[in-house]
Amino acid sequence: MGDALNTFLREQLEHRRDRLESALNQFGRAGQLAQLLQEVDSALERMDQGTYGLCEACHEPVEADRLMADPLIRFCISHLTTEQQRALEQDLELASRTQASLLPKPHVVQDGWELCYHYAPLGPVSGDYVDVLTAGADGGNLFFLLGDVVGKGVAASMLMAHIHATIRTLISLHRRVDELVEQANRLFCESTLAAYFATLVCGRASHNGEVELSNAGHCPPLVVRGGQVERTEPTGLPIGLFSNSQYSARRVSLGKGETLFLFTDGLTEARSHSGEEYGESRLTDLLAARHGLSPQALAAACLEDVNAFLAGAPRADDLTIMVLRRQD
Numbered sequence: 001m002g003d004a005l006n007t008f009l010r011e012q013l014e015h016r017r018d019r020l021e022s023a024l025n026q027f028g029r030a031g032q033l034a035q036l037l038q039e040v041d042s043a044l045e046r047m048d049q050g051t052y053g054l055c056e057a058c059h060e061p062v063e064a065d066r067l068m069a070d071p072l073i074r075f076c077i078s079h080l081t082t083e084q085q086r087a088l089e090q091d092l093e094l095a096s097r098t099q100a101s102l103l104p105k106p107h108v109v110q111d112g113w114e115l116c117y118h119y120a121p122l123g124p125v126s127g128d129y130v131d132v133l134t135a136g137a138d139g140g141n142l143f144f145l146l147g148d149v150v151g152k153g154v155a156a157s158m159l160m161a162h163i164h165a166t167i168r169t170l171i172s173l174h175r176r177v178d179e180l181v182e183q184a185n186r187l188f189c190e191s192t193l194a195a196y197f198a199t200l201v202c203g204r205a206s207h208n209g210e211v212e213l214s215n216a217g218h219c220p221p222l223v224v225r226g227g228q229v230e231r232t233e234p235t236g237l238p239i240g241l242f243s244n245s246q247y248s249a250r251r252v253s254l255g256k257g258e259t260l261f262l263f264t265d266g267l268t269e270a271r272s273h274s275g276e277e278y279g280e281s282r283l284t285d286l287l288a289a290r291h292g293l294s295p296q297a298l299a300a301a302c303l304e305d306v307n308a309f310l311a312g313a314p315r316a317d318d319l320t321i322m323v324l325r326r327q328d
Contacts, residue, residue: 005064006047009071013043016071039072055079068155099125099157102164104132107296109327110142111207116295117146117322118303120266120315127156128264128318129163129200133171143171146322147200147218148264150238159196163188163239167202177202177214178249181239185216189243197240201262209326211252211260219268222284223252224259224291229284259298259325261287266319270306273313278306295323 020037046052053062057079066073080088099121108115117130129147145167149156166187170180181202188198199218205211213221217238220231236247254260263283270278283302290301299321306319 005067006052009052009067010044010047012071013040013047016040017044043072064155066154068158093124099161102161103130108132108142110134111205112209112327113142113205113324114295114327115142115144115322115324116299117320118299120319122266122315122318125154125157126318126320127160127198128266128320129160129198130320130322131164131167133168142205143177144203144205144262144322144324145201146262146264146320147198147216148266148318148320149198150196155196159198162191163198163200176249177204177212178235178247181214181216181236181247182245185239185245185247186243188240197238199238203260203262203324205324209254209256211254211324212249213252214247214249216247219263219265219280222261222287223254224261224287225255226258226291227288229287254326256326256328257292259287259291259295259323261298262322262324264318264320266315266317267302267306267321269317270310270315270319271313272310278309282309295325298325299323 017037017040020033020040024033024037043052053067054060055062055076055078056074058076060076062073062076066077075084077085077088103119106116106118115132117132119126119128119130121128127149129145129149131143131145133143134141147160147163149159149163163184166184167180170183175183181200184200184202198216200216201213201218201221202216203211203213203221213232214236215221215232215234216236217234220233223230223232232250232252235250237245239245252260268278268280268283272278282305286302286305287298290298293301302321
């Protein structure tokens with residue numbers, strides 16, 4: 001287990017121990033509180049012995065995302081009892097439903113813009129982040145966001161939900177996109193384990209065709225103008241690396257019928273059975289050839305092409321794409 005994760009979990013356990021001691025002094029040293037204190041002490045003892053995070057049945061590492069969610073876990077998924085496996089399945093189902101409830105409408109038409117996205121988690125939950133909303137006194141700003149939390153599983157999905165809540169709060173303050181990302185980065189650094197970070201694109205589309213983008217280390221969005229495709233490079237580091245990181249914004253003007261295509265690396269890094277990556281070059285060729293399609297049709301064409309490329313090979317990551325087009 002990494003040093004940063006180990007340090008974080010020790011701090012969490014010691015904090016829980018202090019709170020349990022306080023509760024026991026107030027309510028007495030019997031029942032469930034005393035049992036919880038014993039479990040916390042046992043976990044801290046395993047940390048001192050160097051056995052914390054190892055399954056007590058097979059002695060292999062316990063899944064890191066499960067330890068993040070519950071630092072008292074002692075067994076890997078393979079060695080859970082039937083009852084524990086059923087409880088875990090119910091928790092994942094609830095997490096999946098909760099995450100699905102955070103997703104915006106898949107198709108939005110507003111102020112001369114049409115936007116759609118496709119969201120495909122690898123498992124029950126995802127570390128990909130997508131949101132679309134309006135803000136401003138006149139409701140004239142269309143904000144769109146796409147991001148990717150490092151890692152997979154429950155821990156990544158929890159951080160995704162954290163970013164979702166943070167960004168929504170900041171947008172309500174009517175900040176510029178670079179200010180949004182800069183403030184979100186500070187909050188993320190102050191409240192998240194140092195081993196975790198996220199890439200993020202925050203964009204705002206105006207009715208005059210101008211799009212303002214702040215890109216925190218995410219895959220470069222692609223501007224599709226007729227048969228030409230242009231990259232828009234990142235404007236800063238991923239969020240969560242350094243609390244004092246600064247971010248700038250890039251402006252792109254889209255004419256009628258022109259498109260902005262955003263994606264997570266689950267698309268371009270998808271690998272065939274032979275190990276070949278789908279790649280940005282293949283994506284660019286597809287967008288140039290299908291530039292006249294509507295956002296929904298273009299997204300469908302992209303998914304059809306990557307599935308043909310995979311030819312049945314399993315995906316290894318979450319995959320999300322977003323298509324924003326200025327209407328004719």
